[in-house]
Amino acid sequence: MSQDPATTDRAIVAAVNKPYYQIVREMLADNIASGNLPAGTLLLASVVADRLQVSRPPVKRALELLIGDGIISEGPERGYVVGQAGSFKKIIRTNLHGLALDLPAELAENRGQPSWERIYDETETEVLNCIPFGTFQISESMMGEHFVVSRTVVREVLLRLDARHLITKDRSSHWLAGPFSARMLDEAHAVRRLMEPCALEDCAPRLQPGLLEEMRGRLGTARRTDAAPSPNQLDGLETDLHVTLLQPLRNRRLAEIVRLSQISLVINRLFARHIGVHDETDLLNEHRLVLDHLELKDVAGATAALRRHLDLDHQRARARLKVLSIVDAPSVPPYLSRVH
Amino acid sequence: MAGKQPKLRVVGRREVLPKPILEQAARDLGFELEFELLDTVKSLRRIVMQPESFDVYHQWHTVDLIWTARAIRPIDLGRIDEASRIRAAVSTRRDGGKAIGSLFEQLFLQPDGTLSSVPSDKLIMLPLLHGVDAFAYLPEVPQLYPPGTQASWGWLLDPRLHGRVAMMSDPVLGMIEAALAVEAAETVVFDDIANLSIEEIDLVADVLMHKKKIGHFRAIWSNYQEAARWMQRGGVLLQSMFSPALSLLRSQNVPVISGVPKEGYRGWHVDLCISSAAEGDRLEAAYAYLNWWMNGLGGAMVARQGYYFVLPDLVRPHLSEAEWAYWYEGRRAEVDLPDLYGEVSIRAGDLREGGSYYERMSRVRVWNTFMDEHAYLVRRWREFLEA
Numbered sequence: 001m002s003q004d005p006a007t008t009d010r011a012i013v014a015a016v017n018k019p020y021y022q023i024v025r026e027m028l029a030d031n032i033a034s035g036n037l038p039a040g041t042l043l044l045a046s047v048v049a050d051r052l053q054v055s056r057p058p059v060k061r062a063l064e065l066l067i068g069d070g071i072i073s074e075g076p077e078r079g080y081v082v083g084q085a086g087s088f089k090k091i092i093r094t095n096l097h098g099l100a101l102d103l104p105a106e107l108a109e110n111r112g113q114p115s116w117e118r119i120y121d122e123t124e125t126e127v128l129n130c131i132p133f134g135t136f137q138i139s140e141s142m143m144g145e146h147f148v149v150s151r152t153v154v155r156e157v158l159l160r161l162d163a164r165h166l167i168t169k170d171r172s173s174h175w176l177a178g179p180f181s182a183r184m185l186d187e188a189h190a191v192r193r194l195m196e197p198c199a200l201e202d203c204a205p206r207l208q209p210g211l212l213e214e215m216r217g218r219l220g221t222a223r224r225t226d227a228a229p230s231p232n233q234l235d236g237l238e239t240d241l242h243v244t245l246l247q248p249l250r251n252r253r254l255a256e257i258v259r260l261s262q263i264s265l266v267i268n269r270l271f272a273r274h275i276g277v278h279d280e281t282d283l284l285n286e287h288r289l290v291l292d293h294l295e296l297k298d299v300a301g302a303t304a305a306l307r308r309h310l311d312l313d314h315q316r317a318r319a320r321l322k323v324l325s326i327v328d329a330p331s332v333p334p335y336l337s338r339v340h
Numbered sequence: 341m342a343g344k345q346p347k348l349r350v351v352g353r354r355e356v357l358p359k360p361i362l363e364q365a366a367r368d369l370g371f372e373l374e375f376e377l378l379d380t381v382k383s384l385r386r387i388v389m390q391p392e393s394f395d396v397y398h399q400w401h402t403v404d405l406i407w408t409a410r411a412i413r414p415i416d417l418g419r420i421d422e423a424s425r426i427r428a429a430v431s432t433r434r435d436g437g438k439a440i441g442s443l444f445e446q447l448f449l450q451p452d453g454t455l456s457s458v459p460s461d462k463l464i465m466l467p468l469l470h471g472v473d474a475f476a477y478l479p480e481v482p483q484l485y486p487p488g489t490q491a492s493w494g495w496l497l498d499p500r501l502h503g504r505v506a507m508m509s510d511p512v513l514g515m516i517e518a519a520l521a522v523e524a525a526e527t528v529v530f531d532d533i534a535n536l537s538i539e540e541i542d543l544v545a546d547v548l549m550h551k552k553k554i555g556h557f558r559a560i561w562s563n564y565q566e567a568a569r570w571m572q573r574g575g576v577l578l579q580s581m582f583s584p585a586l587s588l589l590r591s592q593n594v595p596v597i598s599g600v601p602k603e604g605y606r607g608w609h610v611d612l613c614i615s616s617a618a619e620g621d622r623l624e625a626a627y628a629y630l631n632w633w634m635n636g637l638g639g640a641m642v643a644r645q646g647y648y649f650v651l652p653d654l655v656r657p658h659l660s661e662a663e664w665a666y667w668y669e670g671r672r673a674e675v676d677l678p679d680l681y682g683e684v685s686i687r688a689g690d691l692r693e694g695g696s697y698y699e700r701m702s703r704v705r706v707w708n709t710f711m712d713e714h715a716y717l718v719r720r721w722r723e724f725l726e727a
Contacts, residue, residue, distance in 0.1 A: 180715065
């Protein structure tokens, strides 16, 4: 059983809601760059998926994207090979299971779970990434095909999404996801402004040495540049404050509540990617205030600053949701079909 | 001027940019103008996603949204002719009967990037036109009610008009009108009719869908020409109505009456915004276009279809005495008055329903707005359209 604190971490980390294919894509690119996966290594989607304990579709998508990035190429017979065609002498067939890979936290703890759990996070992320753009119907059968799981597993996932108020059944018993309403943001915020400062208070005395300094460094870099931060930079800063800082949290129940209340992170991330990052001075200043208080070991100050940041950011997320609601969803998984 | 002038790309709704206006502006400005008539949410999507595809946008209750997306740039008030009059209007018309509600509350850009009524040197939009809308009906309708009954939004849902009512398909304005109708007909009171909650949207949508299924609505129209056709020969007795459709019907001798609802009007305003991507010559041309509107001629032209200009004094020299008296002062037309295209649309002796400019504007119950639950509203509205 995976009842260790790692489960909690996984739950919190998933709140950043980066799509799985993106996580896999970055992880493979990193391991290729670091030499863990040398040029010529054969990558089969099924084997990579098995090694990472994720389903196949995101791995396939990640591999396709990496071809576009010019980092891997199509294999001579099947699969993909690290490096551009001609840049390696022969195909290396490595047992990926025997290979030490640097896995991001999202994937590192992805083992020993029942099958519904393995696809739950991915489904939740994909649903959350679509519903700010409208209303979608979920096809159980397509979902089963997509994840290569049985109807029972699909239903288990859907019922859990339903329990978390992320999807509903309409009058004709179809599963509907969305739209992401202003009320969802309001309700999540009302919980979050109470719970996240509690979580921070709990974690503050147990932060890893040097962590704050690193975070302040990243924030300082962003504040010193005249240009607005890149979407990735922004993701990093938000993850620092709202995910990484809370990793020492031992109360799993609190961790789950905090994670579920962080849905505005999705809105901010989608807005940054599809509409653009504009002036983020306010956000950067709010972040700094929290970190400064932590640095001075003023926990009460830090929690007050965090609450203030959450309140202000809530207003920004509300305005951004309005913009997203008129835009088309950039990418929709095959088991979701737009109804409105 | 030496060098090639760029073509200025202007986007707006068809009601606001009728052909005579476009032609007049192009003649006066001396550079090429390209007008694109767009009036759906799809077009709003383009404004937000591709600011480089336009230079000037005649915005319509979406300024907060397009500013959040930074699709528009602040307007330097110092470069606007009549800036002092605009400042004065803001300070005198923020409240009371002369208020132009939602317009001035989000006009000025503040140093922190928010919009408010506190004066600054930057406008987020140049206020241009406003007015009030309601429903309109044929003379048979008042005969269904005891003499002296004041018109009500509830009439849109009244069983006495079963099968003879039309509504508009636009979700944003349509939902506001439907909410006004439900409030009047079902004796419910919404907390904030300009920002309905999910339950309130559900209530309105359920009433509409029931009415639609029993055949209450004859038609749901998507533009004012279509609306006019339904009343002219489609059997519609009462319907939502934009004022250009009133002008059109009157020029065709249809005896249409514009409702003065006891619950108040739905107010609207249309303003000018400059694209965040406009630079150099295009930006210069955009300011020239904005200032063209400030000469009052365009405002006078659209007065003939019932619209009010933000600075009425500037419009007056371009209207005849009789036109000013009818459109702005709410007095009887002394002579036949033309519409925007030169056709007679107001007969001598006609009186504008609702009265003078200030009388009409002070009876705004709700301003057009993009509600917080817009996405949910659209979902339920689509169910109504498809029911």
